[in-house]
Structures are given as structure tokens and as C-alpha cells.
Amino acid sequence: MSRFMLLRSLALASFIAVTFTTHAFAHCFVGARFLPATLLTDDPCVADEMSIPTVGWSKTADVPPASQLDISIDFSKRITENFGVTFSQGWTQIRQPDGTVASGFGNLETAFQFQVLKDPSHELAILTGLSVDWGRTGSTGAGFADxxxxxxxxxxxxKGFGDLPDSLSWIRPFAVTAQVGYQIPTDSFDFTQNVFIPQQLVYGGTLQYSMPYLKSEVIDLGLPDFFNHLIPLVEVSLTTPMANNFGNPSTTTGTVNPGVIWVGSYFQVGIEAMIPINRESGTGVGVLAQLHLYLDDIFPRSIGQPLFGGSSAPTRKLTF
Incomplete structure (x- = not known):
């Protein structure tokens, strides 16, 4: 996995290169609301953070199905308070029922993101971005990269529901996130496979219930400390072909992922079940797990700062 080593070296070089000493606002807080980084869709904030690794296991839609193992990492860096860049790299292994194994890297992905809005009073955050999956940067010969x-x-x-009235206090710990993207390939036809390359709508979101928010903003139930760190959630990730899909299935594919995230002061750990929405999306139930690091809290005077225009505001951390 030499490309993983390359990205680790890149991250280490960034740690050394960045020497700013001011304090910044930590990860995705909107007022009293903390929106965690979820496992399949992005949270709506620019941040200094790293997922290392995200691991998924599932069964493919083939007949008979193969076992698929996915391992990925991503590294996010704020350039300014409102603009950031994320680098992502994944590796996949597919094991056929007869024991045949194939593996390879996907293409390197870069996302450029801009914070449009943070409204603390309504616990609302909006983020726009442009993601580029760079062709020929992965294992194209093995079929794992385009x-x-x-x-x-x-x-x-x-959007958090903390602005609801006290009469609806038990609903206030709920929050929702949504992500919508339109995927445009740079080629319209694959001459090696003689198929059209479709444009696709990629979308999803989460419904989450924050136990840290329940304790700090609604009521302290006196639960064991472990439970006050949990955010149960249901995540959905879907893809629908939209254009240039001649001769290809137009079926929407994706998964529904119930799970939970445990959040700490410097990292979070998440695990979700992966339930295909139809036969074309996979077979049986898979699993997805992630270790996510808050670099803005781990390295508040170096890598956790924007490269330019760092704030002098105190670092915001979760309280339990």
C-alpha cells in the first residue's frame, strides 16, 4: 500500500511546515451544536481533521456475490477560516467465491470546500464544494480506478433542532445533515468497454441524536459517562444516473446505514451497518467503521490552524 505511505508523508510534511500559533474554532460547531464527521457523507464545515482509516466490508451484487474490503484515508486542511481542501485515497480488495483475489487503489480525490454560512442561533451550517476524482491516479489496469x-x-x-421551544425539549438533540452533488465525468464514452459514461446525482444525509447535546443543553439524566459521548444516527448514501446513460441501467443504488458515533475530546470512533437498498446495491448486510482525528484539538498551535488568517478566538471543545 505504497500510496498510503505517500499520503502519510504528505501529512507529516504539513505538520512540520505549518507553524501558526493562534487558536481557532474547532471542527464543526454551530452554536451549541456539534455535528460530527459522518462515515459516508461530509459534515457541513471546513475543518482540520483526518480519518485514518475508514474500513468497510460488504458483499457485491454479483451472482454469486464476492466479498469486498475497502480501506480509505482522508486528510482535511483549512487554508483560511472558510476555505479548505481534502485529500482522499482508497484501496479495495475483492475476493471471489472461488478464492480468487484482486486488489488495487482507486483514484486520488481532492475536494475544495467553502463555508457559506454558520448561523449559531439556528444551528445551521452550509458548505459548498467541488470534488475532483483524478483519472489514471489509481489502479486503472486492475479495474479499480477510471x-x-x-x-x-x-x-x-x-441543521440542529436546538431552536425549538422548551415544550419540545426532547426533540432538540436531533439534527439532520444533507449532501447533494452532480457527478460529471470528463469522458462521455468508454471505448474499451463500449459503454456510455453517465452523469450521476450523488446524494445522502443523516438523522442523528446527540447525547452530548442532551446532557449539556436539555437535561442531565445522570447516565454513565460512556453514553453521554454517543451520537446514534442513520445515514443514507445514494446514486442515481441522470444523463448520458444510454444502454445502462437507470436504477438508483445505495445503502441505508444505522449506527453510532462515540465522540471524545480529540477523536471519534464510528460504526455503521451497511444495508443495500436493492439487489443492484449489494447482497446482505455489510459493516463500516472509522477512526476520525480532530487535528485542530490535537495540534491547536500548528496543523490545527488555518494556513492564513487564523482566529484568536478560544478553541471550542465538547463538554461532557
Whole structure:
């Protein structure tokens, strides 16, 4: 997995290069609301953070199905308070029922993101972005990466319900996030496979219930400390072909992922079940797990700062 080593070296070089000493606002807070980084869709904030790794296991839609193992990492860096860049890299292994194994890297992905809005009083955050999947940067010969690039404009929205009246206090810990993108390949036809390359709508979101918010903003139930760190959630990730899909299935594919995230002061751990929405999306129930690091809290005087224009505001952390 030499590309993982390359990205780790890149991250280490960034740690050394960045020497700013001011304090910044930590990860995705909107007022009293903390929106965690979810496992399949982005949270609606620019941040300094790293997922290392995200691991998924599932069964493919083939007949008979194969076992698929996915391992990925991503590294997010704020350039300014409102503009950030994320680098992502994944590796996949597919094991056929007869024991045949194939593996390879996907293409390197870069996302450029801009914070449009943070409204603390309404716990509302909006993020726009442009994601580029760089063709020919992965294992194209093994079929795990495309030879063409893909450009995806996206918008991410997060909304907490903390502005509801006290009569609805038990609903206030709920929050929703949504992500919508339109995937545009740089080629319209694959001459090696003699198929059209479709443009696709990629979308999803989460419904989450924050136990830290319940304790700090609604009521302290006196639960064991472990439970006060939990955010149960249901995440959905879907893809629908929209254009240039001649001769290809037009079926929407994706998964529904119930799970939970445990959040700490410097990292979070998440695990979700992966339930295919139809036969074309996979077979049986898979699993997805992630370790996510808050670099703005781990390295508040170096890598956790924007490269330019760092704030002098105190670092915001979760309280339990």
C-alpha cells in the first residue's frame, strides 16, 4: 500500500511546515451544536481533521456475490477560516467465491470546500464544494480506478433542532445533515468497454441524536459517562444516473446505514451497518467503521490552524 505511505508523508510534511500559533474554532460547531464527521457523507464545515482509516466490508451484487474490503484515508486542511481542501485515497480488495483475489487503489480525490454560512442561533451550517476524482491516479489496469476524471459540484447542509421551544425539549438533540452533488465525468464514452459514461446525482444525509447535546443543553439524566459521548444516527448514501446513460441501467443504488458515533475530546470512533437498498446495491448486510482525528484539538498551535488568517478566538471543545 505504497500510496498510503505517500499520503502519510504528505501529512507529516504539513505538520512540520505549518507553524501558526493562534487558536481557532474547532471542527464543526454551530452554536451549541456539534455535528460530527459522518462515515459516508461530509459534515457541513471546513475543518482540520483526518480519518485514518475508514474500513468497510460488504458483499457485491454479483451472482454469486464476492466479498469486498475497502480501506480509505482522508486528510482535511483549512487554508483560511472558510476555505479548505481534502485529500482522499482508497484501496479495495475483492475476493471471489472461488478464492480468487484482486486488489488495487482507486483514484486520488481532492475536494475544495467553502463555508457559506454558520448561523449559531439556528444551528445551521452550509458548505459548498467541488470534488475532483483524478483519472489514471489509481489502479486503472486492475479495474479499480477510471481512466477519466470526474468533477462533482456539491452542497452540504446541517441543521440542529436546538431552536425549538422548551415544550419540545426532547426533540432538540436531533439534527439532520444533507449532501447533494452532480457527478460529471470528463469522458462521455468508454471505448474499451463500449459503454456510455453517465452523469450521476450523488446524494445522502443523516438523522442523528446527540447525547452530548442532551446532557449539556436539555437535561442531565445522570447516565454513565460512556453514553453521554454517543451520537446514534442513520445515514443514507445514494446514486442515481441522470444523463448520458444510454444502454445502462437507470436504477438508483445505495445503502441505508444505522449506527453510532462515540465522540471524545480529540477523536471519534464510528460504526455503521451497511444495508443495500436493492439487489443492484449489494447482497446482505455489510459493516463500516472509522477512526476520525480532530487535528485542530490535537495540534491547536500548528496543523490545527488555518494556513492564513487564523482566529484568536478560544478553541471550542465538547463538554461532557
Amino acid at each position: 481512466k477519466f476524471s470526474t468533477i462533482t459540484p456539491t452542497i452540504n447542509i446541517g
